[in-house]
Amino acid sequence: MTTTVLGGARVVGDVLDVAAQRHGTQTAVQDSTGSLTFVELRDRARRLADGLLRSGLLPGDRVLEALPNSCDLLVSEMALALAGLVRVPLNPRLGPSEWRGIRQDCGARGLIVDAGLRGADGVAITDVIACERVFRADAGDLDGLIATGSATAVLPQAQPGDTVGLAYSSGTTGLPKGAIRTHAMRLAAAQAMLREVIAPTGAVGAYLHAGPAIHTSGLFILPMLALGARQVMAHHPDPERIAALIAGEQITHLALVPSVLEALTHLPLGDRAAFDHVRMLASAGAPMPPAQIRRVAERLTDRLVQYYGLVEAIPPLSVLSIDDHARGLRDEPRLLASAGRIVAEARIEISAGAGLGEVVVSGPMVAAGYWNAAERADLGKAFEGAALATGDIGSIFEGYLFLTDRTNNMLISGGYNIYPSEVEEAVALCPGLREVVVVGIPDERWGERITLVYTTMSGRDLDAMQRRALRTSLDALSRHKRPKSLHRLAEFPLGATGKIDRRAVVAHFIAAERTGAEHQAPDSPHERFLTT
Template sequence: MTIGLLARRAAARFGDRPAVIGPDGGRSFTELVDRADRLARALLALGLRPGERVMELLPNGCALVESDLALALAGLVRVPLNPRLGPREWERMADDCGAGALIYDGRYTEETEALRSGLGAARTVVLGEGPGQPWTRLHDTAPAGPLRLGHADDLAGLAYSSGTTGHPKGARRTHRNRIASALAMTHEVLGGPPARDSVYLHAGPAIHTSGLFVLPFLMAGALQVMLDHADAEQILHAIDEYQVTHIALVPTMVDRLAHAATAPPSSLRMLAYAGSPMPVEHIRRASERLTPRLVQYYGLVEAMPPLTVLDEDDHARGLAGRPELLASAGRICPAVDLRVAGEDGRPVPEGETGEVLVSGDPVTTGYFNAADRDDLGKSFIDGYLRTGDVGRLGPGGRLWLTDRRNDMIITGGYNVYPREVEEAITCLPGIASAAVVGLPDERWGQRITAVYSCLPDHEIEPSQLLTHCRDRLPSHKCPKSAHRVTDLPLNVTGKIHRREIARRLMNAERW
C-alpha cells in the first residue's frame, strides 16, 4: 500500500462526497484526488524525478492536502516547512535535504526569496500571487499519462527537528511509516474507522499532530475542515458551525479552549491531545467544559504516533479516583514493540526507570544524510530507536514517562527530572502552566528554578509556590527560586520552550 493508492481508492469509493473544506474553498473526494493527480504529473513535467525532495510552505487549506497527495502520487519526497521557523531555518533544511523544488503560498514571497533564488523559477510553484510557476496553470496544463505509485518502503517525506547542535535533522518517513501510523490512529485513538457523518477539525497546523488524522479520515470518507491560525473563540465557532465530531490539539490550546467555552459542544465525540500530559485539574476542566471523551497519545518525530494511548475509559477512571492513570502515557499500541531499557539496551524490570526504546512500522528508518552527521542525538540499538525519553512500565503494559534525558537537572549530585517538579507545581490551584529549568550554580552545579503563570483571577506569589513544593517534594527536588510571568514561551509545536526560558533567565530578560 502507498499513499497514492490509498487516495485513489478513497476517490473511487466516496466520489462526490465532500472531503475537505478550508479557507480556499471545498473539494469532493473525486475533485481532491483528480487535482492531486494533475499536480503530480505537472511537477514531474517540470523535470523533477521520483525521490527528489520538494519543500512545501502552505497554510492549512485544501491546497495543503492536494500537495501532500500529489507529492506522494509523483513519488516525490515531501519536506513540509513550518511557517513559524522562518527563512534561516528553512534554508538550513534546504541545504541538508538538497531540495529540488519549492511549493509555497504567495503570502510568503518575501520570506522565501533566498530559497527561490537557489532553485530558480522553473522549480518554484506558487499558490496565489508571487514568482514561480502558477499553481493553477500547472493544474490546467498537466500532461496526460500514468503515474508510478511506487512501493511501501519508498521515501515519502522528511520530518525535520533540531539535532543536538541545533542543526536541523530530517527523519525519514516512508509510505509504510505513514500508513502504519494512520491505521494505528484509526484503531487505537479513534476507536475504529470514523462514521461517514464524522467531521474532523484541523485547528492546529496540519503539518504537525493534526495532520496525523488526514489519512484516517480520507480512508473513512469523512469530512475534514481546515482552519488557519485560529484562536480559541474561532475554534469553538467552527465546532458549532460544522458540527465537528473530532479534534486534536496541544495541551496549552485545550486549556485555552476550556476557558473560552460557555457550554460543552454537543457534537464532539473525541478531543485528543498530544505533545505532553496535562495536569489533572486541566483534564478535569476540559472534561467538564468541553467533552469527557478525551484521548491522549504519545509519539515522536522519529516514531510516528500513536506509540501509546490513554483512552476515554482511562480518563474517566482517572477522574473518578485513580489520578495516577492520568499521569501515564497509556497502554502500548499493538503496532509497536516498546521497551524500557538500561544503558546497555536490555529491558529493566517493571516499575524501574530507563530509556524508552521502540521499533515497528511507524519508526523511521533513520535520518537523511546520516552518514555525514555526528550531531543527530538519537540512535538505534539492536533495531530499536533510542527515543531519549525516560520512563517506566507498569501493570497492563502502561507507560509512565518521567522526562527527557536532555532536560535532566543535576543538582548537588542528584538527578532531577523537571516533569516531576512541574507536576507538583501544577497541583497548586490557580496555576495555569509551569516549567522548571536548571541554571548554572557554583554551589549546586545547577539550581532548580521554576517559572509559572496563573489562571485569570488568581494571584499566587513565588513564596506560596515554593512553600507548596517543600510540602510535596524532597528537598533536593524543590525549586530554589520561582518567577511569575504572564505567559510561558512555546516552541513551534506548541510545547513549553525550556531552553528559551533558561536563556531569558540567564540573561535577566524581562518577559
C-alpha cells in the same frame, strides 16, 4: 475496520484512489475559499503530480512544502506522494536558520509555498529559501501545473519501502535532522490511528484541522480520507473561531496541542457549548498535567484522547483513551499521568529492563534512520538497528507507558541528578497555578540553579493561601530537588509545535541576570523566594 477502510492500500496514493472510488462526490476537504469532492481531490492531485514531473522534477527529488491549512495542502501532499517526490514540510513557526538548515540537509530541488507564510519573527519563507523550482500557490502556480497535467498520466509506481517524506527535528548542534518516512510507515500509523484512536470514539462526521496540518493534526489526513470523512481546514483560527467552526460545521473530531486547549477552557460558556457534540477531542505534542485534564473535561468535553509518538516514530505508539480518562478522573488518578496503553503495532521496552529507564521503540511506525546520517556527526545515538532510543525516560506498568522526563531535560544541581517533571508533578495540583516548568539556570555554586517558573489561572500573583499550598508541596520534596527560586510569567514562550520552549525560558532569565534587569514586565510581575 482498519483493513476494510484502507482497502488493502500499500502506498499513500492507494488510500486516495480507494477513497475516490468509495466516496465519489461527497465533500473530501473544504477551506474558506471552497471545497473538493473525493473525485476532484484525486484528479487534481494526479494532475499536479504530472505537472510537477513535467516541470523537470524527478522521482526521489526532495520538495519543500510550506502551505497554510487549505485544500491546496491536501492536493499538494497527495500529489508529491503520487509523483514519487519526497515531501519535506517546513513549519512556518520556525525561523530562517532552521529553514536554511533543512534546505541544506535535504538538498531540495523544489519549493511549494504560499508567500504569505511568515516565521515567528515576521520573515517570509520566500525571502529566505530559494530552490531550482519554486511554485507559489498564492500566485496561481499550482493551478497552472494542474491545468497542464493529466489525470490519466502514467505516474511512477511507488513501493511500500520508498521514502515519501522527511520529518525534521533539531539536531544536538541545532542543525535540523530529517527522519526518513516511508509509505509503509505512513500506512502503519494510519492503521493504528484508525483502530486505537478513532474507532472507539464513534462515527466521524467531520474533522477540523485547527492546528497546523504540518504537525499533529496532519496525522489524521490519511485516516479521514480512508473513512470518507469531510476535512475542514482552518488556518491559525483563534479560540473563538475554533468554537464557531465546531458549531457551524458540525465538527465531531479534532486534535489540538495543550496550550490551545487551555485557551479554549477560558471561552465564555456559550462558546464552550459547541463542544457538547464533539466525539473526540485529542491532545498531543506534550502531555497534559492532571489538573489541566480535569479542567478541559469539566469546561469543554470529557471525550478526551491523548496519544504519544515522535518525529522518528509516527504516533500513536500509545493511547490514553476516553475510557482511560474517565477512570482517571473518577477513581484511578494514576492513569492521568500515563501516556496510555501501548498499541499493538509498537514494541516498546525500557532500556533498564525493568523500572525506570530510557524508552526504546521498534515496529512499523519507526523510521529507518536520518537523512544524510553517514555524512553527519551531530545526530547523537538514537537508532540501533531497527530500534529507536527515544530520549524519553519512563516505565511500563500493566501495559501502560508512563513517561517521566526527557534525558536532555535532566538537571544537575549540587552534584545531584534531577528530573524537572518530578518537581512539576509535585506542584501540578496546587491551587491557582495554570502551567509550571522547572529549568536549570547556570550557577557558580550549584552548577544549575533549580528554578520553578509558572503562570497562574487569574493572571495575577498567588494569594497568601495559594503560596502556602505551593510551599507545602515543595517542602515534601527531597531537599536537593527543591527549587532555589520561583518566578511568575504572564505567558510561557512556545516552540514551533506549541510546546513550552524551555530553552527560551532559560535564555530569558540568563539575559535578565546579565543585564541586572528585573525579570518582569509591568503587567507580569515575578516573585522570587528562596527555599534552601
